Amino acid sequence: MLDVNRIRVFRAVVASGSVQAAARHLGYTPSTISQHITALQRETGLTLFEKAGRGIVPTATGRLLAAESEELMGNLARLTGMVDDLRAGHTGGLEIASFSSAAQQWVPSVVRRLREEFPGLVVDLALNETALQQQGLRADIDIRVEDLEVELPETPGRCRRVLAEETYVCVVPRDHPLADRGEIGLADLVDEAWIRDDRVESMCTQIINRAAAAAGVTPNYVARSDDHHTAMAFVAAGVGVCVLPRLAALTAPAGTAVLEVSDPVPRRRIVALLRDSSETNPAAQRAIDLLLEAARGVDEARAA
Incomplete structure (x- = not known):
């Protein structure tokens, strides 16, 4: 063996x-x-x-x-988790995988509601943004982002639910000449120093670069960071500007301004992939409903 x-x-x-x-x-x-x-x-x-x-x-x-061996290792991880839950006296578990901004903005309120409705539930959260984090991942619910312009094949063993289509915004220093504009075109950033919230070009950066190219702009990236919090801290320090998804910009720090972006508007899709074997799990089904509520809440706050 x-x-x-x-x-x-x-x-x-x-x-x-x-x-x-x-x-x-x-x-x-x-x-x-x-x-x-x-x-x-x-x-x-x-x-x-x-x-x-x-x-x-x-x-x-x-x-x-x-x-x-991926499925084997995923099943083994789930079996280990089940044994740990049983040893601790828990009778139900739910594993959610997510990218960091959704994990921060949506998942906590979802878990609170789930715990109110399913008191014995144990929830595990895993990040899924890198290949290493995705290794052996067999979450009941996998929250991911998609490029609207790329057609993806179906994911075997998963039921796909669209949670939201999210626009991108631009975070600038509070004393930047554009800070009071409210909305800018990507062409307004042609001479700016840009900051990326990834070091290895991700789907999000590809979406931004494609939209910038459509506006005749080639971003001049002067700093790159592994996470959006640090990227926005660079903005607050006056290093440059950062175009990033709206969900990530909800935690923009003091000393910055968040501007709508147009001409064109970069967009991405957020989906939840529910494992087929979890479709009979009431907590998993309820979690999908609560994620849809959380996604609508972001849109409603923007409209207000």
Whole structure:
């Protein structure tokens, strides 16, 4: 029988891209990671990695094993969680995965309402923004973003519900010449220093860049951050301006102004993917309803 921990370490190396990165993520030494990989290759009789420059990359066999083991590891994580819940005397659980701004703005009120209606419910929240975070993820509800201009295939084993279509806004320093305009066109930002809320180009940055190109603007990015809070802190410090989704800008710090963006208006879609096996779970169904309420609340606040 395959050693489950070795499979977990192997998948971490594949997802992280190197032994050193996997060691940092898992809290192991690089030599321990290498020992696990060597043992797994001996155990399976397969060559899972090959040298590439100073590092290693997964072979075709390794990539196949990583893909085929995803469901197994997800089910194992859920089984472990169920055992923990039973040991603690809990009789029901719900796992929600989300990107950070929805996790901050929507999920807390949803969980509060769920706990009022299902007192024995235990809720787990996982972030899903990176490949490593998505590894083995088998959440009952997976809140994700989509590009309106990209047609996506159906997700096997998931029922898709559209929660909202979200526009982007621009956060500028409070003393910026544009700060009192209320609404600007992307062309107004042609000579500005821009800040990105990601370091590796994400779907959101692709949406922004496409809209900017339509306005004849090539963003001059002078700073990049892994999260929107830090990006907006850069704005408050006067480093530049930041175009980002409305949901993220709800936490814009003091010293900034949030402006509507037009000509064109960048947009993204927010969806919830409900696992087929969770459709009979009353808490999961109720969570979808509450997420729809939370999404409508943001739109209503904007209209007001």
